[in-house]
Amino acid sequence: MRLVRNGVxxxxxxxxxxxxxxxxxxxxxxxxxxxxxxxxxxYRLVSIQKVSDFGEICLPAEPxxxxxxxxxxxxxxxxxxxxxxxxxxxxxxxxxxxxxxxGQTLELNRxxxxxxxxxxxxxxxxxxxxxxxxxxxxxxNLWAIRIFDRMTNTPANANRSEPERxxxxxxTELQFNTCMYIDPVNGDIYTVENDxxxxxxVFSQDASGNTAPKRNLKVTHRAHTITIxxxxxxxxxxxxxxxxxxxxxxxxxxxxxxxxxxxxxxxRLADVHGIALDQxxxxxxxxxxxxxxxxxxxxxxxxxxxxxxxxPLDANGDTAPLRIIQGARTQLDWPGAMFVDPDKGEMYVTxxxxxxxxxxxxxxxxDVPPRRILKGPxxxxxxxxxxxxxxxxxxxxxxxxxxxxxxxxxxxxxxDVPPLRTIRSAxxxxxxxxxxxxxxxxxxxxxxEILVPN
Amino acid sequence: MHGFAYxxxxxxxxxxxxxxxxxxxFRGGASGEEPPIRVIQGTQTQILGDAYSALxxxxxxxxxxxxxLPLGLGDVRGQSRDTLPAILVFDRQANxNVAPKRILKGPxxxxxxxxxxVAVDPLHNLLVVNLNNAFLxxxxxxxxxxxxxxxxxxxxxxxxxTGNFRVYAPTGMIVDRCSGESVCxxxxxxxxDVPPRWKIPVKxxxxxxxxxxxxxxxxxxVLFSVAGWGGDDYPPSGIMNAVLTFSWPEIYE
Numbered sequence: 279m280r281l282v283r284n285g286v287x288x289x290x291x292x293x294x295x296x297x298x299x300x301x302x303x304x305x306x307x308x309x310x311x312x313x314x315x316x317x318x319x320x321y322r323l324v325s326i327q328k329v330s331d332f333g334e335i336c337l338p339a340e341p342x343x344x345x346x347x348x349x350x351x352x353x354x355x356x357x358x359x360x361x362x363x364x365x366x367x368x369x370x371x372x373x374x375x376x377x378x379x380x381g382q383t384l385e386l387n388r389x390x391x392x393x394x395x396x397x398x399x400x401x402x403x404x405x406x407x408x409x410x411x412x413x414x415x416x417x418x419n420l421w422a423i424r425i426f427d428r429m430t431n432t433p434a435n436a437n438r439s440e441p442e443r444x445x446x447x448x449x450t451e452l453q454f455n456t457c458m459y460i461d462p463v464n465g466d467i468y469t470v471e472n473d474x475x476x477x478x479x480v481f482s483q484d485a486s487g488n489t490a491p492k493r494n495l496k497v498t499h500r501a502h503t504i505t506i507x508x509x510x511x512x513x514x515x516x517x518x519x520x521x522x523x524x525x526x527x528x529x530x531x532x533x534x535x536x537x538x539x540x541x542x543x544x545x546r547l548a549d550v551h552g553i554a555l556d557q558x559x560x561x562x563x564x565x566x567x568x569x570x571x572x573x574x575x576x577x578x579x580x581x582x583x584x585x586x587x588x589x590p591l592d593a594n595g596d597t598a599p600l601r602i603i604q605g606a607r608t609q610l611d612w613p614g615a616m617f618v619d620p621d622k623g624e625m626y627v628t629x630x631x632x633x634x635x636x637x638x639x640x641x642x643x644x645d646v647p648p649r650r651i652l653k654g655p656x657x658x659x660x661x662x663x664x665x666x667x668x669x670x671x672x673x674x675x676x677x678x679x680x681x682x683x684x685x686x687x688x689x690x691x692x693x694d695v696p697p698l699r700t701i702r703s704a705x706x707x708x709x710x711x712x713x714x715x716x717x718x719x720x721x722x723x724x725x726x727e728i729l730v731p732n
Numbered sequence: 733m734h735g736f737a738y739x740x741x742x743x744x745x746x747x748x749x750x751x752x753x754x755x756x757x758f759r760g761g762a763s764g765e766e767p768p769i770r771v772i773q774g775t776q777t778q779i780l781g782d783a784y785s786a787l788x789x790x791x792x793x794x795x796x797x798x799x800x801l802p803l804g805l806g807d808v809r810g811q812s813r814d815t816l817p818a819i820l821v822f823d824r825q826a827n828x829n830v831a832p833k834r835i836l837k838g839p840x841x842x843x844x845x846x847x848x849x850v851a852v853d854p855l856h857n858l859l860v861v862n863l864n865n866a867f868l869x870x871x872x873x874x875x876x877x878x879x880x881x882x883x884x885x886x887x888x889x890x891x892x893x894t895g896n897f898r899v900y901a902p903t904g905m906i907v908d909r910c911s912g913e914s915v916c917x918x919x920x921x922x923x924x925d926v927p928p929r930w931k932i933p934v935k936x937x938x939x940x941x942x943x944x945x946x947x948x949x950x951x952x953x954v955l956f957s958v959a960g961w962g963g964d965d966y967p968p969s970g971i972m973n974a975v976l977t978f979s980w981p982e983i984y985e
Contacts, residue, residue, distance in 0.1 A: 347842035383890075383916070383927045388978065389937060391953065421960060421972050448966045472959060499784055499809075519751045520783050549751050569751035573783040574806040574813070577775035577829075579753025611765075631765065690850040713973035718733055718789075718896060718944035719957035724742045724760060728946070728955060729749070729974060 398704035404677035407460035422446035431699035447488025521547035542596025558620035605645025654694025735789030735896030750786035776827025838877025886925025904926035
């Protein structure tokens, strides 16, 4: 460390620029690193800056002095190793700002004192490839798709299981993607982005690393869930708000428009999330969180109970549902991904805030209880975000947003049933931050708590 | 949700329900699926969002018992309606289908952007609106089509449009995102194309683009929520969600 006056300091590390020192003497008393005969009262610390590894530093002028380097300016540099210690010492101390009259802005090149973040994945979606037995997990936190074998089972004492491959990186254009679909014929990976990307990306079955998608379809903002009618080769996309289901050609790309759109007051759609198809009965299932308004009518907002609405598969426009599942007995609570098993006539529903998987009859209507409920501490469910069904092996896969994991159960599991296997991407006791998109923040001054919506 | 508020005077959390055209108030210590203690919603409220981003932010002035809600235009992207945005002001204790107590709206206000964020300085009795790379500063109780008292705008000011910002009333500091994906602090007494007092180049330092912002006066810190944006905003850490805390005692003194 060196402390000089009116000089040029060339050090790698952190430089303190002081216009005299008022705050600095206290610092100097607390550390042997800072000691100087110039550290007298009446001085004031003005800046803490990183300095470059090479070259000269241009020292700032005191605002209004006309003097590039007045005598009472102090400059100090530190080795990188001292940086955190120095910031600790300086926390809460004032740095002088240039006055408005002089039209100068003081730039503060300081590091954050804390970072609140999760270094592990947040799994918001899951998909299963029956051809290969691979499980696909969509990560909202690190923007990736991780692919595991279905037989992966993370040992209790292991921190995590490593994926067979990962699709991740700037070229992938993966962002806050909320749903995947695996083409049962060629293994293409479809994934939809819900917020800032507003698109569906399609990757080849063997995509890995920082790979660009092979196809891109622009879709409406807040697109959430996708599925495909393989018989008609039609791609169904749910849109949260204004609530609608858009239907595209399966191979649509670019700015191609939907073939048809289910939307309107008669549909009873309200903050749409999960969708599923019954291609045997030719029906479309949609679940709704119940937040609804007409975007162009002031004061038209209302809250309804969550619901599942059912339509003909070829519904178009303002079509009334064939039937509705809704009411307190249904236990619906932030429903998400769904799957309809046409052979058994059953519908599986992810119930995130309810911490459960609900199974209804595909022909149920009204305020009906689920046939089966997978729920309880032994299940390992933690904010279940999505599900996938492996018909061949009669297994139910669930992604857990709250624990960076996927858990798999017998398809007929009911009650507090432990998983057959668990794929973990974080230690077993890890409590995920469950960050989905940290757009806003506020601070509770009473409890000294940080409030973050997702 | 792009902005919400904690009312430290009454220990309440105020959020908007973007898709249901509502303002919800919760206990400060609310947890789990606890219902709100008050809901402002209905035909009298005049609350309007739009198709693209709906209502996305709300502010509260606990000292004067008021809630501020910036309105949308009721349009879809690329299909603007012939309407002006507005700032609705509700009584903090309003509950149910109630009308706003006043509305700030009209061409003289210069409020022409969509859902501009609002912050109140109850000590200086001023209302600050951020839009179109400017701060419009009004009397706190301004109503109708009135001109702002002061406008901070211009290339030297570095003011950027933002999702939400804060005012620290005891020192009259406006803290907000500014050009270069930095965060700047201006005085609420500034007017014209005046530069900020301080600037932290957050993206240059951390690689993150700032989204939300909160103040912690007790510890003299500022909190930023940051989220990945893709493209050139791909953070080097690879972690797309974070809250960063900076020590910034200068704005509190």
